[in-house]
Every structure is written in structure tokens, then in C-alpha cells.
Amino acid sequence: MKKTAINKLVKGLTVALATGAVSMSALADIKPAVVYSDAGKFDKSFSEAVWNNGVKRFMDETGIEVKEAEPTNLAQVEQYMKRLAKRGHSPIVAVGFSQANAVAAAAKEYPDAQFTLIDMVVPEPNVQNVVFKExxxxxxxxxxxxxxxxxxxxxxxxxxxxxxxxxxxxxxxxxxxxxxxxxxxxxxxxxxxxxxxxxxxxxxxxxxxxxxxxxxxxxxxxxxxxxxxxxxxxxxxxxxxxxxxxxxxxxxxxxxxxxxKRVGEAAYQSYSAAKDGSWAPGVQVMGLAEGGVDWALDEHNRGLVxxxxxxxxxxxxxxxxxxxxxxxxxxxxxxxxx
Amino acid sequence: MSRDRKLAWINGLLLPLLNVLTAFAATAVLFLLINVNPWEAAQTLLYGAFGYSEGVGYTFYYTTNFIFTGLAVAVAFHAGLFNIGGEGQAYIGGLGAGLVVFALFPELSPLVMIPASIVGALVFGAAWAVGPGYLQAYRGSHIVITTIMFNFLAATLMVYLMSKVLLEPGQMTPQSRLFPDNAWLPFVHDVLANFGIKVDRSPLNMSILLALVVAILVWFFLWQTRWGYAIRATGRNATAATYAGINQKKIIVVTMCISGALAGLVGINELLGYHHRIIMNFHVGYGFGGIAVALMGRNHPFGIVIAALLFGILYQGGAELAFEWSNISRDIVVVMQGLVILFCGALEYMYKPWLMRWLVPVSDSAKGAA
CATH class of the missing domain: 3.40.50.2300 (Response regulator)
Structure with missing residues (x-):
């Protein structure tokens, strides 16, 4: 496992040198992660939206690897969250309200790690909470x-x-x-x-x-x-x-x-903000005004509306x-x- | 060695061992198919289960649940009943544990609070099993059907209670408020810290001791008491038991109550021990896992503790596998656990004819019969 980490670092450095545009420190600095809900990553819904519009998009755009964890029960949610924090991953995106207790516990134990919790609020100084006005x-x-x-x-x-x-x-x-x-x-x-x-x-x-x-x-x-x-x-x-x-x-x-409901966007923004150094804790309420929720009008339903x-x-x-x-x-x- | 002793060794040790090895071999093939080195995967699994104190904690924490449900299934098995309702009984048992905590004064000493809550779990678990038991004994509704239906009833009831009645105000997750401190079972890492032994935090709590004590009690009950004898007699031959004056109907109801009560103790490990509030779905998988544990453990408390440990290893080691290996998804881990259940449960006696032919030849058994 150490070997792959070194490989990745070397690969990252090569990319950085080759493009010249990406700063090396940015690549080395953030180790983002995500803990999907216990319904699984490909749940055709919530977690999958986080993967498609957040995690995958961020990885494709920046080449930074996002460590993914897929728990099967609530005890594992907390276990994975703490493991990720222990290994220096940050920010860690927690998908769904059911992870609130785990985030609260992990955030207290690892005050240096940053957590982004979607759909719920945990009042800790190192937790960013994203809730939506569905x-x-x-x-x-x-x-x-x-x-x-x-x-x-x-x-x-x-x-x-x-x-x-x-x-x-x-x-x-x-x-x-x-x-x-x-x-x-x-x-x-x-x-x-x-x-x-x-x-x-x-x-x-x-x-x-x-x-x-x-x-x-x-x-x-x-x-x-x-x-x-x-x-x-x-x-x-x-x-x-x-x-x-x-x-x-x-x-x-x-x-x-x-x-x-733009849950993937929340994850993407958390990673991007961390990359730019502008990540901040607190509560973000994503309503209509913030573009967190909306109605969709495109070429597929244009004829109906x-x-x-x-x-x-x-x-x-x-x-x-x-x-x-x-x-x-x-x-x-x-x-x-x- | 006498034939009976040989048979006992074959049934009790050799068969389960062979079954587990076959399951591991099948898993190894599966891993090869998805380009994972089975040897390295096994190392990750074992490291996850025993390599560091947190992992050990998780392993034993899962083991505790499986001991409770394994014993629950085994007790019913001894009376010839197939209790598939461990899931529901565990769920409702947890409800009972929590309701007792909320009903009592929060200032009460833990020495009163915790035993009362354990009784709550036992009673509620038993209450969820008494219905199917009664229907089987007096109405002839098959226990497999009724217990599995009661699982759904439990899930529905809990959703109602958690989302409408017990919901902590202002909470999005369907969960109750936190238990007061004095209803918390001590964590093992805290207890060990008192003795100057430092281990990492894990959900492992004193329920593990409860599980071991209960295992001994179940052994004592089944093999050293009249009730236990009546249960086993009913399971072996209900007609003969009735002829001997055992009230079969009563035995069925009582056995189901005991079985349900044991399953209900999962709620103690999960809620009093770890989550410290009533949550949803804390029980998922343990009730059904208990069936495999009981089968593998040959319905004997000692075997069940060993089999529960194996499942604890599979759960925690499996989590480690899914975490460390990007090409092992959590579904592969479920497949791995499924293979163990398949070979130890469904194909339990696959090797028996061969083993019998090889180790207990007919001439030998003829001699035994003569």
C-alpha cells in the first residue's frame, strides 16, 4: 500500500511538472475523502449523485484522488470516518443525515480534520454542514x-x-x-x-x-x-x-x-474550497436562492411547459x-x- | 474410538472445519477472478480483525451480537423450531431496553438502571416471539412463516415509533434522544484504562461478558435442567415427548419466548453499549447471521461462541478489505459472507457421506450395531 502511495505521488508530480499549471503543493496538500451512505454508492439516488456530480467530477477535473468508503452499517460509518481522519484525509464528505452522530464523534476526536456533512447540522468547529430547503x-x-x-x-x-x-x-x-x-x-x-x-x-x-x-x-x-x-x-x-x-x-x-437537489455540488464545492484554501466550517443552507434546489427545464420537457x-x-x-x-x-x- | 465418538468428532469438528475451508477456497477463486491476490487479501482480513486494538474491539463487538442471535436460534432448534425472527426480536428487544431507560428516573444508579434495561430487552424480545410460538402451538401456523412476518411487523412498528413517537425533536434522523449516562454500559477500552491498559476506542463494551455468561447459562439450561430436557425431548421426537407427559404446546411457546429474549439482547450491545439511543436498523443482518452461526456451532453454546467469533472476524475483516482494496467493494464482502453461510448452512452435510465412507466404514458400523 505504501508503494502505491509513492507511485501516486510520483505520478502526481509528473503531471504537475508536465502541465506546469498546477501547483505542486495543491496536489500534495489535500487528501479528500467521502463516506457514502449505508445504502451504497450506486443507490441510483443520493450517494450516486454525490459520486457523479461531486466526487467523480472533482477527480476528473483535478486529477486528485478521492478516497471512497462504503460502509454497510452505522458502526462502520464511524469507524471509516475516524480511519480516514487518522490517515490525514481532509475534507471528508459525509453523505446523508444518518452520518451525523459519526461526524460528531470523529470531529471531536480529530479536530484538525475537516468534515462536510450533507443534509444535517453538527455544531462542531471543524464541520461544514450543507442542508437543503427541499x-x-x-x-x-x-x-x-x-x-x-x-x-x-x-x-x-x-x-x-x-x-x-x-x-x-x-x-x-x-x-x-x-x-x-x-x-x-x-x-x-x-x-x-x-x-x-x-x-x-x-x-x-x-x-x-x-x-x-x-x-x-x-x-x-x-x-x-x-x-x-x-x-x-x-x-x-x-x-x-x-x-x-x-x-x-x-x-x-x-x-x-x-x-x-444538488448534493453532488455540495461535495464538489467542499473539495474545491479545500483545494483553494477557502474551506470554512459552519452551516450552508442551500435553498432556491443559493441554487441548492431548483426545478429543471431543458430540451426534454420544453414541449410540456x-x-x-x-x-x-x-x-x-x-x-x-x-x-x-x-x-x-x-x-x-x-x-x-x- | 467408538463409532459414536467418531460421529461426534465428524459432526462437531471435522464437518464445520471442512465447510469453512471450502467457503474460503471458493472466496479465493472469486478473488482471483477480480484480480485480487487471495493470500494478501487474507492477510488484510486478519490484520483488520486482529492486527490492532481497535480492529480487535470491532471484531468482538460484532461477535457479541452473533452470540446472542446464535444462541436464540439454537434454543429454538433444540425444540425443533426454526426461528427466523431473530431480526425482529432483536429490534424490539432494543426498543424494550430503550423504553425502560426512558421510563425510569434518569438519576437512578446504573446498578439498577442497566439490569432493568436488560430485563426490558429480554421481555420485549420474548413478547415478539410469543405470538409466533402461540400460533405454531395452538393454531398450526408454521413458525418459519410467522416469525419472518413478524420481522416486517417489527420494522414497520419501529419506523412508526421512531419517526412519529420517539423522534428527538428537531432531529432529521429517526432516532430517540440520548440515554442518560447511567444507562451506558462501560466500554471495554474505558474499563481497561482503569487498569492502566491502553487500547484504542472501539464500540466493544461489557455486553461481551454478558454474552459469555448467557452462553454458559444456556448450556446449563439446556443440558442440566428439566425444562432443557423437555425442550430437547420435544425437538428430538415430539410424539415420544408427549407420550412421556411433556406438554408440547407449552414447550413450544416457552422455547420461543426464551429464543426471542436471547435475540432481544442484541439491543443491549447495540443501544446500551454503543449507540446510547434508540436508532433504526441497528439489528440488520444479525438475526439472519445467527442462523448460520447456530448451524455452524452445531447448536451448542461453545460452538456458537466460536462460530460467532468467525462471523465477527468476517464482518470486521471484511470492512477492512472493502476499505483498503479499491477493487473489493462491500458487495464482494457480502458475497464472501454468503459463501460461508452457503457452505456451512445450506450445504452443511455435503461432505458427510464421503467422510462416513472413509472414516466410519460400513463394516465398522455393522460391528457397532451388533
Whole structure:
């Protein structure tokens, strides 16, 4: 293992000398790392977004190796986190709220290491916390769904029944009701275990039953389960809304939009900041204003969104950013009373 | 050597050993296929499990869980019951441990708090097993089906409780608030530090002693008490046991309670020992792993402790493998553990006909019969 480290260093130095543009100290200085969620790196959702848009992008652009760890249980999360810190890796990106306890423990034990925690806040001086306002992005797609719906019934399919997912559903409902006070929103959760984030057939089943109840736009905040939702909507010629990544390309023509949550960006920015020496601890709230969440409009759904709809959604977006519309956060009181 | 003794050696030692070696050989082939040197991988695995004090801690920490679930499965096996519900019973056992902690005064002495919490885990684990036991005994619903269904019920119930009832306010992770200090089982590294022995921090806690004591108690119970005899008699031949005056139905229910209570102790190791709060899915894998541990350990507490240690090594060493080798993903580690379960569980008696022919020839057994 030592040998490979030396090889890497030599390789790095060669690259540095060859290009001349990259400073040698930058290559030698940062040893970034990532600990994926215990759902695995290729979970078709959260961790995969961090890999694709954060880790991989950073490695491709800079040539700096990011050490990856894939724990299988919570005890291992903490174990890996401490191992990485012990070996001088920094910053260490922790993917997902379930790693908060592990980050808190590791950050206390290794005050010199830098940690970036996504989706949760740990108040330690060496932890950067990135949280998203999923309710704001969901509000926007709710507005769009209400405009697109002919039946005045829309659906929401969540993954695992936890407050974080209810936050999506609650924001979506608020947006829809804001646009059309009479609209009916059907909520369903796929399941009660983490497996609910990877159950496309159940997702399709829920979507079909929602469509039978009249829903013609269905928003999935369910990780891999969403694929079943989008497929079922496409089969029936109804509309679906994607989540986390821009999933508009999956079924062009029936994917109305996607509620984008830029988790990969958070990882990428943490590494880049560390490379530039501008990494700072604290809490970063990534809402609409910060570009952390958004709705996706591209060539795949251009035909579904009229100019009027686009203008309306962007108008609402501006109002949320300006503070004229305050979207109730389900997790502030664990209710959806707005 | 008499035939019976030979058979005992074959069943108890030779077969499990051969099975494990076969599993390792299959793993080695797998590693060769993905361009990993099996010898170096084995070294990494062993180094991870025993090479440094933190690794040793993790190994024994996992071992503790497997002892509890292995014993749980074994006790049920002795009554002829196949308890697949260790997962759910462990999960609910943890709930019981936590609820007792929250119900008691936080200022209570640990000497009261911890035993009370252990009782909570035992009672809740047993309560989760009594339903399937009753249904098997009095309604004829097969225990395999009901226990596996109860696993799902446990998962659903816990999600409800964790996300709606026990959730710490302002928390995103579905977890309860922290236990008060006096409900924390001491960590082994802290205990050893009191004696001037310095070891690295690890989740290993005093539950390991509890596990060993429980293993001895289970042995005593099964082989030295009337209840244990009744359980074993029922498992060997239920009709004969009934004829001998043993109430088979009662035995089934009681056995399942004991089995569930043992599985519930996983909650002590995980929650009182390490996480110090009720969390979700702390139990995943140990209930099912316990089946393999019991099979490999031949349902004897001594064998179970050894087999649990092997699984502890596989868990911690496997984590080390996945961490150190970029071309060994965590899925490969699961495959490796799966191979051990396959050869030690499903193909348990694969070598037996050959071994019998070779070591206990028919002429020999004919002599034994005569």
C-alpha cells in the first residue's frame, strides 16, 4: 500500500511538472475523502449523485484522488470516518443525515480534520454542514403540477416514511394549493424501511392506484423507487416529476420536470474550497436562492411547459427568494399545517 | 474410538472445519477472478480483525451480537423450531431496553438502571416471539412463516415509533434522544484504562461478558435442567415427548419466548453499549447471521461462541478489505459472507457421506450395531 502511495505521488508530480499549471503543493496538500451512505454508492439516488456530480467530477477535473468508503452499517460509518481522519484525509464528505452522530464523534476526536456533512447540522468547529430547503423546490414543482393537471388531482409518492420525505410532500402540496386552492393531493409512502428507496415495482403500483383515483401528475421523492413511478406514468400517458438529479431525460414527453437537489455540488464545492484554501466550517443552507434546489427545464420537457407556466413558476420562485412566500418546513414541527 | 465418538468428532469438528475451508477456497477463486491476490487479501482480513486494538474491539463487538442471535436460534432448534425472527426480536428487544431507560428516573444508579434495561430487552424480545410460538402451538401456523412476518411487523412498528413517537425533536434522523449516562454500559477500552491498559476506542463494551455468561447459562439450561430436557425431548421426537407427559404446546411457546429474549439482547450491545439511543436498523443482518452461526456451532453454546467469533472476524475483516482494496467493494464482502453461510448452512452435510465412507466404514458400523 505504501508503494502505491509513492507511485501516486510520483505520478502526481509528473503531471504537475508536465502541465506546469498546477501547483505542486495543491496536489500534495489535500487528501479528500467521502463516506457514502449505508445504502451504497450506486443507490441510483443520493450517494450516486454525490459520486457523479461531486466526487467523480472533482477527480476528473483535478486529477486528485478521492478516497471512497462504503460502509454497510452505522458502526462502520464511524469507524471509516475516524480511519480516514487518522490517515490525514481532509475534507471528508459525509453523505446523508444518518452520518451525523459519526461526524460528531470523529470531529471531536480529530479536530484538525475537516468534515462536510450533507443534509444535517453538527455544531462542531471543524464541520461544514450543507442542508437543503427541499420544501422550496417541491413548492415550485407543486405549482407546475397544479397548472398541468386537468383533473385537479395530483399525487405524491414518497420513499421511506420519515420526516425528511414528508418535507418534500408537504412543500409540494403547499405549492399545488397555492396555485389552485381546490386541488386534491394524494400522498403515499412506499414503505417503512430503507428498502423503500429501491422498490420500483411498489412505486409503479402506488402510481397506478393514484391514477385510478384521478391523479394525472405524480411527484416521486423516492430514490430508485421513482423509476417505477416514472415508468407507470409514461405507460399511462400521465405526467411524472423527478427528484434529486435532473431526471427529465428518462421519459421525454411525460417527465413534466424534476425537483433538483444538488448534493453532488455540495461535495464538489467542499473539495474545491479545500483545494483553494477557502474551506470554512459552519452551516450552508442551500435553498432556491443559493441554487441548492431548483426545478429543471431543458430540451426534454420544453414541449410540456408553456411559456405561461414557465413565467408563473419563475415568478413564484422569485417570490420565495424574496421572502414574499414562506414555505412551511414540515420538519420544523413535524406537521404539515401551513 | 467408538463409532459414536467418531460421529461426534465428524459432526462437531471435522464437518464445520471442512465447510469453512471450502467457503474460503471458493472466496479465493472469486478473488482471483477480480484480480485480487487471495493470500494478501487474507492477510488484510486478519490484520483488520486482529492486527490492532481497535480492529480487535470491532471484531468482538460484532461477535457479541452473533452470540446472542446464535444462541436464540439454537434454543429454538433444540425444540425443533426454526426461528427466523431473530431480526425482529432483536429490534424490539432494543426498543424494550430503550423504553425502560426512558421510563425510569434518569438519576437512578446504573446498578439498577442497566439490569432493568436488560430485563426490558429480554421481555420485549420474548413478547415478539410469543405470538409466533402461540400460533405454531395452538393454531398450526408454521413458525418459519410467522416469525419472518413478524420481522416486517417489527420494522414497520419501529419506523412508526421512531419517526412519529420517539423522534428527538428537531432531529432529521429517526432516532430517540440520548440515554442518560447511567444507562451506558462501560466500554471495554474505558474499563481497561482503569487498569492502566491502553487500547484504542472501539464500540466493544461489557455486553461481551454478558454474552459469555448467557452462553454458559444456556448450556446449563439446556443440558442440566428439566425444562432443557423437555425442550430437547420435544425437538428430538415430539410424539415420544408427549407420550412421556411433556406438554408440547407449552414447550413450544416457552422455547420461543426464551429464543426471542436471547435475540432481544442484541439491543443491549447495540443501544446500551454503543449507540446510547434508540436508532433504526441497528439489528440488520444479525438475526439472519445467527442462523448460520447456530448451524455452524452445531447448536451448542461453545460452538456458537466460536462460530460467532468467525462471523465477527468476517464482518470486521471484511470492512477492512472493502476499505483498503479499491477493487473489493462491500458487495464482494457480502458475497464472501454468503459463501460461508452457503457452505456451512445450506450445504452443511455435503461432505458427510464421503467422510462416513472413509472414516466410519460400513463394516465398522455393522460391528457397532451388533
Amino acid at each position: 420544501h422550496e423546490g417541491s413548492f415550485l414543482v407543486g405549482v407546475l403540477a397544479a397548472m398541468k393537471s386537468d383533473s385537479d388531482v395530483i399525487g405524491f409518492v414518497g420513499g421511506m416514511d420519515i420526516p425528511l420525505i414528508s418535507r418534500f410532500g408537504c412543500g409540494y402540496e403547499q405549492g399545488a394549493k397555492y396555485q389552485n386552492a381546490d386541488i386534491k393531493v394524494i400522498h403515499n409512502m412506499t414503505g417503512s424501511t430503507p428498502a423503500a428507496f429501491g422498490n420500483p415495482s411498489k412505486g409503479a403500483e402506488l402510481t397506478r392506484s393514484q391514477m385510478e383515483s384521478g391523479a394525472d401528475v405524480i411527484f416521486a421523492a423516492a430514490g430508485g423507487t421513482g423509476n417505477g413511478v416514472y415508468q407507470a406514468a409514461a405507460d399511462a400517458g400521465k405526467y411524472a416529476i423527478g427528484v434529486d438529479s435532473n431526471q427529465n431525460h428518462l421519459h421525454p414527453g411525460t417527465m413534466l420536470t424534476s425537483m433538483v 408553456t411559456q405561461q407556466m414557465e413565467a408563473r413558476v419563475n415568478d413564484v420562485k422569485a417570490k420565495i427568494i424574496a421572502g414574499e412566500i414562506v414555505v412551511h418546513d414540515y420538519m420544523s414541527d413535524n406537521t404539515c399545517n401551513y
